[in-house]
Amino acid sequence: MSVAAVERFRAMGCEVAVAGGDPTAVAAVLERWEDAFSLFRPESELSCVNASPALVVTVSPFFSATLQTALHIASETEGLVDPTIFGRWTEVAVSGRLLSRPPGVALDLNGVVKALAVDEAAETLVGPGFVSVGGDIAVRGPVDVALPAGGAVRVVAGGLATSGTTSRGAHLVDPTTGAPSNSCWEQVTASGRTCLAADVAAKAAFLLGERGPEWLESRGIPGRFVSPEGDVLESACWSRATQEHMTCT
Amino acid sequence: MAGNSRIEQARHSARMAKVWLGALTALVFGVAFVGAKTHAPGHTKGQATPLGAPSSFERAVRSSALQSGQIAPAVQPPAVSSSTS
Numbered sequence: 168m169s170v171a172a173v174e175r176f177r178a179m180g181c182e183v184a185v186a187g188g189d190p191t192a193v194a195a196v197l198e199r200w201e202d203a204f205s206l207f208r209p210e211s212e213l214s215c216v217n218a219s220p221a222l223v224v225t226v227s228p229f230f231s232a233t234l235q236t237a238l239h240i241a242s243e244t245e246g247l248v249d250p251t252i253f254g255r256w257t258e259v260a261v262s263g264r265l266l267s268r269p270p271g272v273a274l275d276l277n278g279v280v281k282a283l284a285v286d287e288a289a290e291t292l293v294g295p296g297f298v299s300v301g302g303d304i305a306v307r308g309p310v311d312v313a314l315p316a317g318g319a320v321r322v323v324a325g326g327l328a329t330s331g332t333t334s335r336g337a338h339l340v341d342p343t344t345g346a347p348s349n350s351c352w353e354q355v356t357a358s359g360r361t362c363l364a365a366d367v368a369a370k371a372a373f374l375l376g377e378r379g380p381e382w383l384e385s386r387g388i389p390g391r392f393v394s395p396e397g398d399v400l401e402s403a404c405w406s407r408a409t410q411e412h413m414t415c416t
Numbered sequence: 417m418a419g420n421s422r423i424e425q426a427r428h429s430a431r432m433a434k435v436w437l438g439a440l441t442a443l444v445f446g447v448a449f450v451g452a453k454t455h456a457p458g459h460t461k462g463q464a465t466p467l468g469a470p471s472s473f474e475r476a477v478r479s480s481a482l483q484s485g486q487i488a489p490a491v492q493p494p495a496v497s498s499s500t501s
Binding site: 173184186239240243244297299301302303304309310311312313314315318319320321322323324325326327328329330331332354356358359360361363364365367368386387388389404405408409410 | 482485486487491492495496497498499500
């Protein structure tokens with residue numbers, strides 16, 4: 168199946184590519200997420216929450232649901248993808264529209280917001296196609312995607328995401344140290360049922376370093392690892408799906 | 417006979433007094449009970465609902481978190497690339 172014409176524009180600080188849908192509708196979805204969660208906008212709800220000295224603050228239902236997703240992801244990854252950056256996610260509590268966190272603990276939901284925005288934007292597609300924001304992709308129908316260090320893969324369903332250090336330097340923080348990650352990988356690509364699942368898997372596997380391939384494999388998630396030297400390591404599930412003409416689910 | 421009549425009257429009065437006293441006690445108890453249920457903060461006024469996200473939301477998140485998508489060998493020139501952002 169061929170993909171419809173690709174429209175490109177910039178949003179959330181990244182290049183956006185859309186096929187099979189209305190770019191205006193996608194841009195509106197992305198703007199809604201950025202307006203609520205950008206740390207670079209002082210008027211965003213996240214900036215206001217972080218600036219508030221109150222121990223308990225009232226947040227919007229949108230903010231509450233997103234933070235609960237982030238906390239669930241932190242639990243699933245045992246803190247590898249952490250909305251507080253420094254391993255204090257267990258001290259954050261959200262119930263309904265009430266949010267409590269210790270003094271001085273700022274939230275950063277970048278670990279989930281972009282992927283959630285991609286998944287929501289993909290819901291606006293009217294036909295086969297995809298939404299890509301900075302290389303994090305959600306598809307509707309099969310889409311062939313170019314990979315880091317060469318090669319390509321067909322994403323049949325769900326999403327594909329890559330995490331690493333190449334584009335903006337070492338921007339992933341290791342929650343165990345609070346310092347930029349010193350992973351042995353340069354880029355990790357993972358497949359997920361959603362873009363969020365793919366992005367979380369790629370981030371976690373990247374941060375785990377040498378244990379990343381085993382971590383993904385134990386969960387049945389296809390992963391592809393690129394070393395700083397350009398060597399490519401594919402997980403067994405990835406290899407099966409892309410070399411034996413089978414889909415890996 | 418007059419003595420018996422006065423005794424009967426006294427018994428009747430005592431019975432009526434007991435009935436009125438019982439009714440008054442029940443009324444005071446009822447009012448206090450309803451008042452406590454309505455106003456006292458420690459009393460449940462309706463069905464309790466659990467705190468936290470709606471169960472439908474949690475199910476949706478848990479059903480997709482950390483689950484694999486579907487990939488296959490590429491068969492056409494790539495339409496888009498996955499990279500670090």
